[in-house]
Amino acid sequence: MVVIALADVGPGVRLEEQLAQAGVAAKWDAGQARGPRLPAPAGQPPPSVVLVDADHLGRQLVAVADAWRDHPALPGVVAVGNSQIARELAPRARVTLLAPTAKPATLVEAIREAARLRLASTMRWTTLRAALRLPPAPDAPAAWQPAIVAARGLDLEIPRAALRWYAMHYVTPTARLEDLRHERILSVPELDAASRLDGTRTVKTHVQAGPLDAQQAVRFLWVLASLGAVDLTSEVRDVHTGPRRQLHELRTHLRARATRLEGSTYYDVLEITPLAEYEDIEAAHRLVAMRYSPDALAGHDLGDAAHLVQPTWELVEKARSVLVDHAQRGRYHDWLRQKAGELRTVWAIEPTVLRGAADAFARAQRSLGEGDVHRAMSELAAACRIFPGHPDYEANLAWARYRVQVGSGRDKDEAARTERRAIESLLLGRRPWPRALVALALLCAAGGDADSARWYLHTALAVDPTVPAAQQLAQRLGMRR
DSSP states (O other): EEEESOHHHHHHHHHHHHHHHTOOOOOEEEGGTTOOOOOOTOOOOSSSSSEEHHHGGGGGGGHHHHHHHTTTTOOEEEEEEEHHHHHHHHHHHTTEEEEEEEHHHHHHHHHHHHTTTGGOOOHHHHHHHHHHTOOOOOOSHHHHHHHHHHHHTTTTTHHHHHHGGTTEEEEEEOOHHHHHHHTTTTTTTHHHHHHHSSSSSSSHHHHOSSSOHHHHHHHHHHHHHHHHEEEEESOOOOTTTTHHHHHHHHHHHHHHHHHHTTTTOOHHHHHHHTTHHHHHHHHHHHHHHHSHHHHHHHOOOGOOOOHHHHHHHHHHHHHHHHTTSSSHHHHHHHHHHGGGGGGGOOSSOOOOHHHHHHHHHHHHHHHHHTTHHHHHHHHHHHHHHSSSSOOOHHHHHHHHHHHHHHHHTTOOHHHHHHHHHHHHHHHHHOOOOOHHHHHHHHHHHHTOOOHHHHHHHHHHHHHHOOOOHHHHHHHHHTHHH
């Protein structure tokens, strides 16, 4: 039975007639347009497939599709719609999206495919048992082993179809995986594969990388996900381990950089000013390479952010090649003057203002060293007015502002969190700035987050171990060099 869960009578009746003519048992039911009615109406057979109105549901499409998958009948779900929101959300809802004008043959084929793969639409205990043709049983250790054994010989169609929506999702173990180990349910190759599930690699990578062959890896990941022994997430989950945090930051930096550099200049790409000489350009290039070069990123499974690596690096190389060549740089400056009103830039500013900002920053550093934080904040504010967006100026201003606020009686944790969020956002998509990272580490430490303070300080020291205050803070935090 196909339930046509559309709110509008016209499309609902038309689809019911089309499916009846094609020999498909279907019933239009507007009362279930926002999700299933439970218990089902008396006398109505359980649905094998449900048609939902993606345009009508809008951003509720994902929730409604999931609600139908929680239905005891485990129906397949097909969406009808052609709006931008429908096209955007259909993959997240894991539904086939058909245009309202789709031909009856196309509609019937989609329904048959959804019915055939309805047990692949979700990965949970009840669906696992049904897919393996095992009788219902409590989700308990005694029932786990038969399910895992049966899954090893399951036809690939269901696990492959279930995982195709999650190919670029990260696989993170849960406490249930340790329970499976404790129960000695997994084979030796499966234990080896399970030991590699650390939340930093996607489904696609695990299937391709071994140690299980691709078919067994698909079955194994499917049964683990269905048992709740792993989470499959589009973003890196639980970033409290070093590798996960590093991967999460790299993905975030790549995305932020693509947004930050849209419509900007080559000076913004390298984060240098028009006064930069050859040595400055090369030094900036090396710092950008530490975070964004293909070599630096080669050891990381970047998932759906991987496509950003090559264009990001090509832009860096182009900026370097133009700015180190005097003739090309001159022509580029002519072009910049013509496009000045159309470009977004932090760095391509008039050289005459740079010295004033640098002098104000130097005075602020001296004032901080002397303990005059109010004067330091005033000088840093001046530097930021002259050169807004400079990471060193903005981060040190945030640190000075925090100290002044706490001295005036503001709650120190709240002040630290506020300033920290602003600087973390400012530094996204940029190359590493050691002095800014030290200021950020100080804010993290002041807010009671010593782990994050060590994290940022480690990056700063890796770039430049001579940054003022870095060694002192490292010692205070118990870091070993």
